[in-house]
Amino acid sequence: MKVSDYMQSEVVYVSVPGTREDVLQIMADKQINGLPVVKKGTKKLVGIVTRTDLLRKADENQLALLMVRDPETVTPKTMLKTAAKTMLEKNYRRLPVVDDEELVGMITIPDILGAVLQNEEFKEMDISSHVKRQITSTWEETPLPLTYLIMEMANKNAIVILNASGGIAGVISVSDYIRLSEVTVEDSVSATHSGTESAVEWGWTSKDFLIVTKRLLRLPNVPVKEVMTKNIINVSEVTSLSECVRILRKNEIDQAPVMSATGHLIGMIEDRDLLRLAVEQL
Numbered sequence: 701m702k703v704s705d706y707m708q709s710e711v712v713y714v715s716v717p718g719t720r721e722d723v724l725q726i727m728a729d730k731q732i733n734g735l736p737v738v739k740k741g742t743k744k745l746v747g748i749v750t751r752t753d754l755l756r757k758a759d760e761n762q763l764a765l766l767m768v769r770d771p772e773t774v775t776p777k778t779m780l781k782t783a784a785k786t787m788l789e790k791n792y793r794r795l796p797v798v799d800d801e802e803l804v805g806m807i808t809i810p811d812i813l814g815a816v817l818q819n820e821e822f823k824e825m826d827i828s829s830h831v832k833r834q835i836t837s838t839w840e841e842t843p844l845p846l847t848y849l850i851m852e853m854a855n856k857n858a859i860v861i862l863n864a865s866g867g868i869a870g871v872i873s874v875s876d877y878i879r880l881s882e883v884t885v886e887d888s889v890s891a892t893h894s895g896t897e898s899a900v901e902w903g904w905t906s907k908d909f910l911i912v913t914k915r916l917l918r919l920p921n922v923p924v925k926e927v928m929t930k931n932i933i934n935v936s937e938v939t940s941l942s943e944c945v946r947i948l949r950k951n952e953i954d955q956a957p958v959m960s961a962t963g964h965l966i967g968m969i970e971d972r973d974l975l976r977l978a979v980e981q982l
Contacts, residue, residue, distance in 0.1 A: 870928035
């Protein structure tokens with residue numbers, strides 16, 4: 701199985717020179733979380749930029765400073781197993797596919813899962829042994845800036861929001877934080893830093909600022925329940941592997957809460973964990 705058989709040939713990309721606004725506009729229009737970066741006027745790959753890069757470099761506006769330069773790549777002839785192992789080892793969700801330094805495609809975790817696990821063999825196997833039983837969550841009344849800090853400290857892309865009775869009220873993800881902060885972040889950085897590196901006094905309720913690795917990200921100081929995603933896609937612990945992959949790919953999500961037969965939250969299923977199984981099968 702080669703990358704060329706399962707890669708996405710129609711790839712959305714962004715060019716340098718460019719800005720944060722260029723990236724955000726394309727991500728919003730196409731509903732995607734990562735973009736390869738090419739040299740303007742060509743398809744020569746020079747970098748890759750993700751929503752996480754935008755969050756962690758909140759005071760940068762130039763694409764050249766936001767992107768990851770010289771990213772890991774594969775070619776159309778690369779074996780699918782090699783691409784999958786690279787994603788696991790490097791903690792990547794996607795790899796640009798290049799031929800003679802030119803961008804010709806993209807291969808992602810969902811592409812590989814669809815190729816390997818979404819078939820008859822895995823309709824008889826459930827996801828129970830792949831469920832993570834440790835769940836990162838917070839209460840629905842938690843201030844939004846604090847929920848971001850919790851997510852960062854747990855090294856997660858999303859966290860579960862619970863109501864007062866312990867039930868799932870919603871989910872909030874990296875994409876949600878980008879959506880909520882992108883309009884105001886530049887002004888807040890400019891107004892606060894004023895070109896210096898001096899410390900800023902703040903609290904969970906003061907100025908609505910959150911300091912992230914010496915940069916400033918402005919988020920509304922509201923309870924997370926007001927902005928979380930309430931339409932939750934979940935699966936059961938007895939859902940088959942092939943059906944779970946289908947649900948994740950159809951809804952374009954990388955993880956989902958897992959419920960018991962009695963409707964209680966018991967864990968999370970992440971496509972990255974399923975990728976390990978896919979590598980074993982290749």
